[in-house]
Amino acid sequence: MKKILIPLLLSVLPLLGWSAGPSIDLDKIRTDVTDTASLQRGVQIYMNYCMGCHSLEYGRYNRVARDLKIPEDVFAENLIFTDTAIGSLMTNAMSRQDGSDWFGIAPPDLTLVNRVRGSDWLYTYMRGFYQDDSRPFGVNNVAFENVGMPHALLELQGLCAEPPTPITDRRFDPLTGRLITEGGCSSYAIEGSMSTAEFDEAMYDLVNFLDYMGEPIQKERERIGWMVLAFLTVFLVIGQLLYRELWKDIH
Ligand code: HEC
Structure with a gap:
């Protein structure tokens, strides 16, 4: 009995990890690393607004340029500022x-941040800055209390006067496919250059890019996976026919 009980107890231990998760409602995002246009916009935001502070030191520029279908000279000229x-x-x-x-x-380095924190958390964090004069940079964050990062995208998003609330009802315009749900921030202390919907889309692209960065091979991995499954299916049929052929004289 003891022999069974101990492995059983050990197997349910990971469940305790749930309680360590975030206690706020995270905004949901469904990333798509096959959307190259979105990844191209994401890397553009990253190189312009994040790279000065956060490296991506497990990645190489030319690999990103190749995967995102950006010619190397265009990438070097427009996105590498050194x-x-x-x-x-x-x-x-x-x-x-x-x-x-x-x-x-x-x-911190952000190459793997999407794998550590998850896309929903990142998406909420990037849109979650709000005014808090008690903090050294005058901002706080709904997903990361007392964060030490300044609001790097203030000129785009503006500065939310109140902690933004999670968006539960997200709708898309049936004609254009653009996000129309306003939400999150109810009033701005400083206006940004983007509308709420535009900024949400920009953050979608940024998180999408960080998802790609965390595992650049994921598109390739899925493709190889399907090929392996296809091979196994074909092989199953061949194996079955071979089996019948070999055993037919023995039975
Ligand atoms: C001026 C420097 C600076 C810029 C620019 C900046 N950050 Fe940060 N960021 C920080 C600092 C400092 C922290 C650590 C905050 C802490 O732990 O309290 C941080 C933390 C983070 C974290 C949390 C990491 C973790 O898991 O703890 C994420 C995610 C992040 N930054 C993303 C970004 C992105 C994306 C951009 C570009 C839009 C950006 N940052 C721009 C300084 C910066």
Whole structure:
């Protein structure tokens, strides 16, 4: 009995991990790493607004350029703002020491952040900054209490005056397919250059890009998976026929 009980107890242990999850309602996102246009817009936002603080040091520029179908010279000219070679790892010039001196905590590398935090969390976090004058940068975040990051996208989103609420009812315009549900932020302390819907779409692209970054091979992996399944199916038929043929004289 003991022999069964211990493995049984160990097998339900991971369930306890659930209680450590976020206690807020996260906005839902369904990423699509096959949407190359979205990934191209995402990398553009990332290189312009995030790369200065957050490296992607497990990735290489030329790999991203190839996967996202951006010619290397176009990528180097428009998205790399230093004289780094296109074959380099995607590091930045900020040392961990400088990072922690400036922000209290060094901005982490974000190559794997989507795999650690999940897309829903990232999407909520990126849209979750709001005004809080008690904080050093004047902002707080609904998904990350007392966050040490300034609101890097303030000029695009504006500054939400109240903590944005989760969007539960998301609707798309049937004609254009664009997101029409207003929600999240009810009033802005500072207006941004994008509308709420435009910013939501931009964050969709950014999270999509970080999803791709966390596992650049995922499109390829799925393709190979289908090929393996197809091969096994064909092989099953051949194997079955072979089996019948070989055993026919024995029975
Ligand atoms: C001025 C520097 C700076 C810029 C620009 C910046 N961040 Fe940050 N970011 C930080 C710092 C500092 C932290 C650490 C916050 C903490 O732990 O309290 C952080 C934390 C994060 C985290 C949480 C990581 C984790 O799992 O704890 C994410 C996600 C993130 N940033 C995404 C972004 C994205 C995406 C952009 C670009 C739109 C961006 N950041 C731009 C400084 C920056």
